[in-house]
Amino acid sequence: MSELEKKIALIPPPELVQYVGGDFQKVGKEFIKHFIQIGSLKSNETVLDVxxxxxxxxVPLMNYLGDDGAYYGFDLFKDGITWCKNNISTARSNFHFEHVDIYxxxxxxxxxxxxSQYKFPYEDDSFDFIFLTSVFTHLLPKELEHYVSEIVRVLKKDGSCFITFFLINPESSYYLNSGLSTLGFYHQIENCYVVNKDIPNFAVAYPEEDIRTLLNKHGLEVINQPHxxxxxxxxxxxxxxxxxxxxKASER
Incomplete structure (x- = not known):
């Protein structure tokens, strides 16, 4: 099989890609760059994809993580996990996937x-680098705080965690109130804001100061300004x- 054929083979079928949304290759390539440039991800690290x-x-991490590194990922999308096991783990034995039946x-x-009670299926202090892309943008406060506590538990001392959010701050509030935002976070639930009050997990935003306070409370220090x-x-x-x-704060 040629290199081109291998690359084509590692694009999931459209019905699976559609489930997670976004351009599969473009978004993956973009975030590998962010993991390296913003997160300082090294090729020999053990990473967790929540x-x-x-x-x-x-898929793009297959071309970056070496044999001395390792990848672990879990998700509630069973068909996606099955595809990953059949197409990624068979090519790279240090890439591991687990299905979790989270509501x-x-x-x-x-x-x-x-x-809000799920225990990540990994031992304490297991990972150098953890990332969550478009995860905390779908979790409500109790769920989010529990995930943060689990991240701290499985993250190694001085390990890094890369997270994406919808953050409410003076600048984003200005655009929201001006009707310029691509998402309308106009319904408040506890200390977060949602687009659809009937299906709140569809998209969730949090005040930036609340997120900083929560992360600090659990021993995650924010590095530099958010991007x-x-x-x-x-x-x-x-x-x-x-x-x-x-x-992860070193004293934890």
Whole structure:
């Protein structure tokens, strides 16, 4: 099989890609760049992809992580995990995928596990680098805080966590109130804002200060300023969502 044929073979079928949304190859390529340039991801690190979908980040990471590195991913999308196991793990034995039956009103309404109590299936202090792309943008406060506590548990001392959010701050509020945002976060639930109050997990935004406070409470230090995104209609942006890089506090 030629290199081109191998690349084509590692594009999931359209019905799987459609489930996770976005341009599979374009988004994957973009975020590998962000992981390296913003997150300082090294090729020999052990990484965790929380909400790995159908391998949108795993496929390009196959060409970056070496045999001395390792990839672990879990998701509630069973068909996506099956595809990843059959097409990625068979090519790279250090790439591991796990299906989790977590309830999500939008993505997995039949799920049996409660996201606010789910224990990640990994030992303490297992990972150098954890990333969550378009995960906290679908979690409500209780679920999000529990995930943060689990991230801290499985992250190694001085390990990094790369997270995307929809952050509410004075700038994004201005664009929201001006009607320029691509998403209308106009319904408040507890301390977060949602687009659809009937299906709140569809899209969730949080005040930036609340996120900083929560991360700090659990021992994740925000590194530098967030890399703000296009979602609210701002003119200068890094990606579509806001990117926050954190590091596990050494005293934890």
């Amino acid at each position: 909400g790995c979908g159908v391998g949108r980040m795993a 999500n009103q939008f993505y997995n309404p039949e799920g049996k596990e409660d996201a 703000y995104g296009l979602w609210c209609g701002r003119n200068e942006y890094t990606s579509y969502q806001d990117i926050v890089l954190t590091k």
